[in-house]
Amino acid sequence: MKKYLPSNFESHWIKIWESEKVYKTTHSKNKEKKYILDMFPYPSGAGLHVGHPRGYTATDILSRYYRLNGYNVLHPMGWDAFGLPAENAAIKAKTNPKKIVPENIENFKRQMKMLGFSYDWDREFSTTDTTYFKWTQWLFIQFFKMGLLYKKNTPINYCSSCKTGLAEEEVLPDGSHERCGKPIVKKELPQWIFRITKYADELLQSLEGLEWPRGILEMQRNWIGKKEGVNIDYMIKGHKDVVTCFTTRPETNFGATFVVVAPEHEIVQKILDGKEYRLQIGEETVSKIREYVAQSQSKKTREREMENKVKTGVNTNLTVVNKLNNKEIPLYISDFVLSGFGTGAVVGVPAHDTRDYDFALSFNLPVVSVVVGNAATELPTKNTSSVYEGEGIMVNSEFLNGLSTQEAKKQIISYLVEKGWGESKTSYHLRDWIFSRQRYWGEPIPIIFCKTCHKNKVSYFETIKNSDDSDKISDFRQEVKDDLYGYFPLSEKELPLDLPDVNNYEPLESGKSPLAGMPTFVNTVCPHCKGAAERETDTMPNWAGSCWYFLYFARNEEEGAKKQADLDMKSYWEQSLRRDFDKFMPVDWYMGGAEHAVLHLLYARFFMHAMYDINLVSHQEPFFRLRNVGMILAEDNRKMSKSLGNVINPDDVVREYGADALRLYEMFMAPFSQEITWSTRTLQGTYRFLKRIYNLSVAYENYENEVDYTIGEYSMLSNKLAQTIQKVAGDIVEIKFNTAVASMMEFLNLWEEVAKKNKFALSKDDLSSFLRILSPFAPFMTEEIWRNVLKNKVSIHSGDWPIVESSKLQKQEIVLPIQINGKMRSTINVTVPSTQEEIQIKALTDPVVKKHIGERKIIKTIYVPSKIINFIV
């Protein structure tokens, strides 16, 4: 008898599937589509580790399942290959990333094929391909044209180890860089900035329709951080200046006892520079303020935030007027107020805000309570040593007294607005997206800067004015116009703007990208005045390529190629690409790690929303359904890493146990989204499972139909299969692969038992059905039996999902549990359907039941059909 040796046939089938084009994307008009996508990997030099295939196997199972069910399935794979790791590896190896990346990709691809993933490799591409990134650059230009980008000198998060600026999202809570773990400093550099905040509300709203894990949705909501409140104006006494404070609790305003501004607040400079101010407060105070501002600027952001409770600050000796009660309250400067949130100024209500309270304690400021707890028993207390931040009833607040906080809020807002002292305002935690990186290995930003045109205030937007532009876009342009005099995008014909070969990839000490050191790259001609001009030398962040790759997978190059040659980029997009996108977008199933909860998922959503607004795509949301794959830890319960030497390589596992066993194991171990610890032992269990099936199946080479499959245990086995088929189908689309595998194991256990009496206990048809439901999980072994034992000509993966006869799903006899007073006492075998009377009579003849009831009387009987019977005595 043949033995189960996966190495005997796995590599053979990889070649056959490839030559037969079994996994080619179809788009028949009479079929529905499913777009099933993995978060494409960064092709590192280390190759795949055993954690990668967990997510890839899941999407592979889904893809195969939907193919068998007759869908047009798009299941592509590509490479997110720009970014620091490749660049750093190249620097180390003294070579160009352009050389390293293709080698890494080859290795990744080999491993993925080895694992039997059914990607349509015709659609593969890398973000570093010029054919792809010319479009990324083209999109940048479209966004530039719509006024969604601006360039500005900004204090940014800068990693001095990686020598590049970073986005807010790339900074970890401890103030380190999420990639390299080194500390981040603030540095002022000219940066391209994406106005993602313009989409904050939209990005928040449209989370509603997405089938994403709740936690991820919550994290996106928190990151966008929408807060509704009121901006209230405070006039500085004796001066014309106004300090505007943002508050979400305007109803507590009668309890305001001070106002604090951030050291970066514009009023601070005014006070320091203004003669009248200096005269009023005296030079001593001026130097105190100056000292405090300098001090807090030298602190790293994180230091400022970590200090927490101990509040520092400085009194300006100025007062502002609370117009509500005409009280004068002091104006302070403190770095506990963040310049980036709200207005950078806060009104202090120490009785109802812990931070304000702490500040009041430090500076001996009065505390005025204006809210008391909701319960009528809680009367206003003089004891203000504790802060009350909850809802309640208003006191000490003139016309608000006696109202609930909610009602008071409504009234005070309309009062403030009516008087012109304040306005409703929404604030967001989301910051604009810093899009410049001072590194080599990224898409060059396709912009030219002309000093002459800058001086002459030539705006590119004036040259492209069009009456068709929407109000939204006109507004966008107007808002960035002043920051962009002299900046022009490249023309389509100049795309792609490729990366030149350079000798040194190290970023320059000036904080500029290595490209800045290449005059041949930098110097160019101004598209407007034809004078000398310079190219932008910063590159895009590594997120750029992943912001729209999912669209590009949907293109059909064979059909589009001819058109592409004849059309300009815009027309090609409109007439060819967009139609292809519409066939498959949005993504139906998106799989990847939860670590991308905000970064990639937010950026990609933003790109789509923006593209939708300039009519480049038909959907706003790229990923309809998202599922997270749990991490695989090494056997020592730590993250797998090269430096710890605990990495399990899939090549080794496949050599010993085969790809099918690895796939099955990773699906079986635990619920899909859960973190698991690698266990070779458990993998041996799934290997045994496959081996047992193989051993039972090979006998069918000499199959003879000598069994009546409609009777006894043979029909029971067939019914069990029908139930298993249904269970597996349901589990796959619910991403419950572990129980899907378990149910197939259950079936095998029964099959083996019956097969002891007859090796053909399972009909040939049923065997083929079982192989077909197993085939998404174990594509190699099922194909081997399908073709070499059952002698089928066409691949099992091109077939159909088995149809279940509903008659086989209905059980005829079940084991019914009997409870007495709610406690399980016995079981009886009953045929279904049966009436309650029949069951009751049978149940009461059961000796165990008789014994437990004894002399007692039955008061009540609860019977749940086919579930349980419960006697209350």
Place this chain on the structure above:
RNA sequence: GCCCGGGUGGUGAAAUGGUAUACACGUACGCUUGAGGUGCGUAUGCCGCAAGGUGUGGAGGUUCAAGUCCUCUCCCGGGCACCA
């Protein structure tokens, strides 16, 4: 501090309010094998010789019936955090 997850055998874990521990691993004993890091069989939550009792982090509650629903509480993991 706030917001999400999650606590079930020796282990990974199952369970539309209806037999708690399916499936797998491990362990023990037995058989098979020249040999086993093979294959097969039996047992395996805990206490108990048994009858039986008890058991899903803890305490209450709803229900004929609770791992599942409600209230309070403890612990672990993740995210956010001087966000006004």
